[in-house]
Amino acid sequence: MSHFAFYENVTACEECDFINPIPPLKSGERFRCQHCGHVLISVHRQVAARIMAAGLSSLLMLALAMSFPFLGFSTNGIERTVTLFHTLSVLLSQGHLVLGSIISLALFVFPLVYLFSILFLVWSFQHKPILNFAQRYCVRWVVVIQPWLMVDVFLVGILVALVKMNSLADISFELSFWAFCGYVILLLKTESLVDKRWLWNKVAGKADDQSVVTGTAKEQGVIGCHFCGATLAAHKRHCNRCGHSVYSRRPKSLSSTAALLVASLLIYIPANVFPIMETTFLGNTEPSTIMGGVLLLWSLGSYPVALIILLASVVIPLAKVLSLSWLCWQCHFPSKRLTEQKIKLYRITEFVGRWSMIDVFVVAILTSMVQMGNFMSILPGTAVLSFTAMVVLTMLAAMTFDPRLLWDKDEARTVSVSERREE
Template sequence: MSRFRFHEAMTACEVCDFLNCIPPLQNGERFRCRHCGHVLVSVYEQAPVRILLTGLSCLLMLALAMSFPFLGFSSSGIERNITLFNLVSVLLEQRHLLLGAIISLALFVFPLVYLFSILFLVWSFQHRYPLNIAQRYCIRWVQVIQPWLMVDVFLVGILVALVKMMSFADISLELSFWAFCGYILLLLKTVALVDRRWLWFNVAGPALAPSVATGTAQQEGLIGCHFCGATMAGDRRHCDRCGHAVYSRRPNSVGTTTALLLASVVMYVPANVFPIMHTTFLGNTEPSTIMGGVLLLWSLGSYPVALVILFASVVIPIIKILSLGWLCWQCHFPSRRLTAQKIKLYQLTEFVGRWSMIDVFVVAILTSLVQMGNVIAIYPGAAVLSFSAVVIFTMLAAMTFDPRLLWDKDEALSVAAFTGERRGG
């Protein structure tokens, strides 16, 4: 390979579809779209070595986190310790299968598939083994799984659960808890070092591209692959480099996003009406809704935690639904507001969406930890799955929305205004 870590003749920005010629990039450099400023590629200093070190350290921390007690709980003279594995096993034993599956995917399955895939990729790059098919599958898994990594959200859920339990029990953070914190930090660092265009560049080399690089890909009769960044002729149906289906604009993007938003609105009603958990204390069982939990934390003086739950579980889902709904409206009836501001709103809603899972994780943690018969026990309520569906639907809605449609409308408005000025002149 050349002394440059990344070099590609042309790529189309996935946010605005603008064509960019990427100059040869060396370690520590990044390239932004010259039209919208979106970061197209980042080449990190000694990225392969750093990914290997952080990834292997992350796996070691996870092994330590699963080997020792995670949290301790004592109330009325009764003590209980749980491990990370207990967080899932208790839910499965009580036949909360969907909630157990969500926790399993969030804590173990997705992170492990991601880590093993990226470690295999970097190892194959370093040893230059001809494993092209396996490499391509691994990159696809990395790209699909990355938005669903929620271990950092789970950590915040643990802290919220601890605050809730402090009013009626003594909580101790065991050895595995600190190893788990190290696991989360190392996983986030590994994810930050990975760039999808850099991965495809190492697997398939630079993408062949036409010589033109003015305007948008659609205007030039080209298509930019949303998956690997390659640019090709507009009549292609699959990418020449990665084999993924390509399209100038995501098919039925607004309709799909709208349908997912409507589904999330429907699920949001039972998520807030029905109890999200049931607490049994000395034989008496009391249900608790999402807002009931917020008010309880506020009454206990845990104002910051109450605000976190309020924003994550109540405000953020509503704002995300309204924001994406407004952006879909703008695709049909655009206003003259700056498109760059609309894109920032879209990127913000896409980023904060997964943080609404905090309340689901809190219920799972409390259910696994607080199981002492009629003395005190906590069980998931009917709203847990409804609220999980709200979070998943809104995340999928953000993924299916095509921000390039906003730039298309902006261009149409500009052309119409220019034509009107010429006629008026």
């Protein structure tokens, strides 16, 4: 098995700022930070061919998912089928432009931009000469969009919506639903094959190695680029390889995170007070809040779905706010708790953030399926936009938080304790 030597010799971990010498890597191997265990590089066997195959297949599955009926719906002799595109068109036709825009971004715009960008990059690596600036823009799009891909969350939202409707109507899975499942699996596979350091090495070559030894980049007067993994001299303001802004620590990280958390808490109040969905049945309209929907599902015996909604829409958003608030506090007043545990909490908080969008997707799906006038119809409530904004703000708060600050305080506390012992 051959070694891969296209990576630079050293890189700085984006979570702890520790300088890591990169050994020769074999296909199938992962290289983790020697200090905090964060995965820095993933090397895949025949990665270009596999990305091309998975990416093209996911586009084919999306085309099939758009071409045929998606779900079937029947109640009291009334039958109808909906397509995937119908989910978007119903929201836009009824004036829910913001919610429709969110669905279009999650289902079509972001995934398509991501797939076309990565496919173009892989193709361009084998067909030179090619415009290098186009490659650079595509890598930037791939890195920036990846955290906002939510097709898997949308698929879970579909299943939750169908469980909600199971007591009111008969639901059938049509051909496009299975194609959409294939699209989700293949898109996730494409994501798992993409490594940003590999992309930048292919687009811009190896970074100039700095003369460093084991320790943090800040201690040695160098800066690690978050965007491509290069190490640069401390006086640099932009990366020589990718052109992205570089900084030893994210500017105004704690104040930005705190501001976003306060805003998310404030907007979470109307998200719970006002109805997130309005259901009309036989001319009677009944609004439903987030907790109201959870209690209704529980009373109907749908305990697993009720717990999913409770976790995704109530527990996780509040837990994210509390976790990030505590981490910000630890950056000012660190406790004796191990920093490794704080970093694990940060990673979990960052990972689960997008799953709070399940309830928003559930409302969008039910709205597209159930439109039968006064007999039965479902419309989004005023709380949908507030809840969506809350999810986005907490995701941005996690992105603006700089976990390296936790290690800085940990090192400062360790030095202080050692000095007191010497005295």
